[in-house]
Amino acid sequence: MRPHGRAQISATRPRALGICQRCGFKYNHDRLRWQFQYGAMRLINLRILVCDTCYDTPQIQLRTILLPPDPVPIEYPVPENYSNADSGVGKKFTASSAGITTSDATPAGFATVGFAPSELFTEPGTVADMNIGTMIQAGGLDAAFDGKTNKPSVWSAVQAVSNSSFQNTVGKYWNAVVATNAAQSIQPPVAYNVIGFAVTAPSDQPLLKSGSTGVQFQGSNNGISWTVLYSTTTPGTNGEVITGISSNLSGGNFQYHRVAIQGDGATQVAVAQLSMTVSNTGQNEQ
Numbered sequence: 001m002r003p004h005g006r007a008q009i010s011a012t013r014p015r016a017l018g019i020c021q022r023c024g025f026k027y028n029h030d031r032l033r034w035q036f037q038y039g040a041m042r043l044i045n046l047r048i049l050v051c052d053t054c055y056d057t058p059q060i061q062l063r064t065i066l067l068p069p070d071p072v073p074i075e076y077p078v079p080e081n082y083s084n085a086d087s088g089v090g091k092k093f094t095a096s097s098a099g100i101t102t103s104d105a106t107p108a109g110f111a112t113v114g115f116a117p118s119e120l121f122t123e124p125g126t127v128a129d130m131n132i133g134t135m136i137q138a139g140g141l142d143a144a145f146d147g148k149t150n151k152p153s154v155w156s157a158v159q160a161v162s163n164s165s166f167q168n169t170v171g172k173y174w175n176a177v178v179a180t181n182a183a184q185s186i187q188p189p190v191a192y193n194v195i196g197f198a199v200t201a202p203s204d205q206p207l208l209k210s211g212s213t214g215v216q217f218q219g220s221n222n223g224i225s226w227t228v229l230y231s232t233t234t235p236g237t238n239g240e241v242i243t244g245i246s247s248n249l250s251g252g253n254f255q256y257h258r259v260a261i262q263g264d265g266a267t268q269v270a271v272a273q274l275s276m277t278v279s280n281t282g283q284n285e286q
Helices: 117-122 139-146
Strands: 017-019 026-028 031-037 042-050 093-095 100-102 128-135 157-158 168-173 194-200 214-222 229-235 239-247 256-261 269-271 271-277
Touching: 017 139, 100 139, 128 139, 128 256, 139 157, 139 271, 194 214, 194 256, 229 239, 256 269
Parallel strands: none
Antiparallel strands: 017 026, 031 042, 093 100, 100 271, 128 168, 157 269, 168 256, 194 239, 194 271, 214 229, 214 256
């Protein structure tokens, strides 16, 4: 008798033999079955006869996914105006009798990614503030406007080796152009009258790491010539907060505002947070 592999041979009840088209072993033909696989919405016969060991369960991932229909819309929808809710490149404006405070925070209701969705399609010439200054190390300039005052120097705006003058700065250019290919002249230019500010040192050091130093709040309309609007001396303590209000702060509309810290030419200078209060009376934009 010839070899019959894994088939069963009976002289009284003969059964046909067949070869598994995957493993090549010989079986009784009635023990082989068709291999199916999903295709589109149904199972497709691959026209391959295989044994039980070689049979593959049809792969469900090859089946077409049926998405349910969209829900029936309501008759009078009133969605939120996200452009207004998320306005100002993540900047928070809080109106009050004293003025409008801007701290670039992103509280509940604002875009957590830090920009207004409408600015994805900004036209050339659109105005949006820009962070400026020399403290670009550690967290960088953006860290001084993230709304978080209690943080260490490694997460703050830092200049590792301070200049020995008031050239250690962090601030805002209110008249910055969003589109890089836009014309650089905007009519009319945006200028704000800041009536109050607060600059906070990191939790692990003073504004100047070596101790007490001078601080100036300055304004400019060209980014070159700066007017000192307020000047004081820091106590030199960790997490110190320096503030200026309208009663001791010189007024005036400026396109640039910044805090300048006097360095010692050796140690680190850092700002955890800078916030400014913009007057809502008089002509803020000229």
